[in-house]
Amino acid sequence: MGFDQYHEPPEELPANTRTFARMCASLTEEAEAIGWYEQRLAVEPDAEARAIMSDAQGEEFKHFAMDLEYLLRRTPRWREIARGVLFQGGDIVEHGEAAEAATGEQDGAASAGPAAGGGAPPGDGSLGIGSLKGATL
Numbered sequence: 001m002g003f004d005q006y007h008e009p010p011e012e013l014p015a016n017t018r019t020f021a022r023m024c025a026s027l028t029e030e031a032e033a034i035g036w037y038e039q040r041l042a043v044e045p046d047a048e049a050r051a052i053m054s055d056a057q058g059e060e061f062k063h064f065a066m067d068l069e070y071l072l073r074r075t076p077r078w079r080e081i082a083r084g085v086l087f088q089g090g091d092i093v094e095h096g097e098a099a100e101a102a103t104g105e106q107d108g109a110a111s112a113g114p115a116a117g118g119g120a121p122p123g124d125g126s127l128g129i130g131s132l133k134g135a136t137l
């Protein structure tokens, strides 16, 4: 614990970037917890213990999803790529490449991260990708 999520001096980072980093750390922790429960469930023989662990893993799924949605709402490029990859049938890598190409940014191009001020405010129903449309790169 502590300030591991920062790779730059925290006092030099804007507040929204510090929040973004905290949420990325939280997303990582939720994914780790999901993996830990998966391992525990794979080896636990007691049915009641397994039921409790399965319930707890479901909580971690929810936490992960909420963290991810928060981050995607504030990061239009990430949201647009995720939209092209998530919940699609077929080849995951192909969808990823196509989604990245569709953003018009690849291989080191400028990021539209939270510091860019992009994204829709939570709960407004917007898809949060409008700021990328027509952007000159």
Ligand SMILES: [Fe+2]
Pocket (backbone or CB within 6 Å): 030, 033, 059, 060, 063, 064
């Ligand atoms: Fe959690």
